[in-house]
Amino acid sequence: MCGRFSFAALAKDVEKRFGIIVHGLGNTARFNCAPTQNLAVITNQEPEKLNYFRWGLIPFWAKDIKIGNKLINAKAETIDQKPSFKNSFLRRRCLVPADGFYEWKKAKEKIPYRIILKNNELFSIAGIWDKWKDQNGEEINSFSIITTNPNELVNKIHNRMPVILHQEDEKTWLENKSVEELKKLLKPFPANKMEAFPISKLINSPLNDFAEVIEPLK
Numbered sequence: 001m002c003g004r005f006s007f008a009a010l011a012k013d014v015e016k017r018f019g020i021i022v023h024g025l026g027n028t029a030r031f032n033c034a035p036t037q038n039l040a041v042i043t044n045q046e047p048e049k050l051n052y053f054r055w056g057l058i059p060f061w062a063k064d065i066k067i068g069n070k071l072i073n074a075k076a077e078t079i080d081q082k083p084s085f086k087n088s089f090l091r092r093r094c095l096v097p098a099d100g101f102y103e104w105k106k107a108k109e110k111i112p113y114r115i116i117l118k119n120n121e122l123f124s125i126a127g128i129w130d131k132w133k134d135q136n137g138e139e140i141n142s143f144s145i146i147t148t149n150p151n152e153l154v155n156k157i158h159n160r161m162p163v164i165l166h167q168e169d170e171k172t173w174l175e176n177k178s179v180e181e182l183k184k185l186l187k188p189f190p191a192n193k194m195e196a197f198p199i200s201k202l203i204n205s206p207l208n209d210f211a212e213v214i215e216p217l218k
Helices: 011-018 065-070 086-091 167-175 179-184
Strands: 005-007 030-033 038-043 051-055 073-075 093-098 100-105 111-117 123-133 139-148 194-198
Touching (some): 038 123, 086 179
Parallel strands (some): 051 139
Antiparallel strands (some): 038 093, 093 123
């Protein structure tokens, strides 16, 4: 699974990389993005800007918001089959901007790793989103990150990884309606374009959302 990532880029760099406009106060640096938080996404309905949706997909038909706590990830292999994800996969897709993600390697004690693209490049994770209304009619937008089998690098740490899209495939992910073409994009990102390193256990708590959590372990 993918249960944490970071998105701490400057607004001007986000605008340049994704060809969007960052409104208002700009993008707040987030070093420890966690489920249930409102985080930045770029949707197929509004591809020109950042929106902030709750992490943990709440399907439109759900009766309880808590279902989102279990739906932070969607498996690429079954995303077009599972009732919780199928409708969103067909109609509501998004990019989840990031500059790194975290996985924990099993040992005597779990060791957290930060995984990034070489040169610290910004990237996008393939996501899906949905709209849900509570009993009071309040609308909540939420999203899920799509995961796939790990590449050779991530496989040494964990058995799943987020689907990182190639930049040239991002428009296709947002606009294409062919299930066959979309599923072709849901594959592991090349290991030779990535790097990983252990970091402090500070990352274990979502309350620790500051720059020190991303520093390599000495």
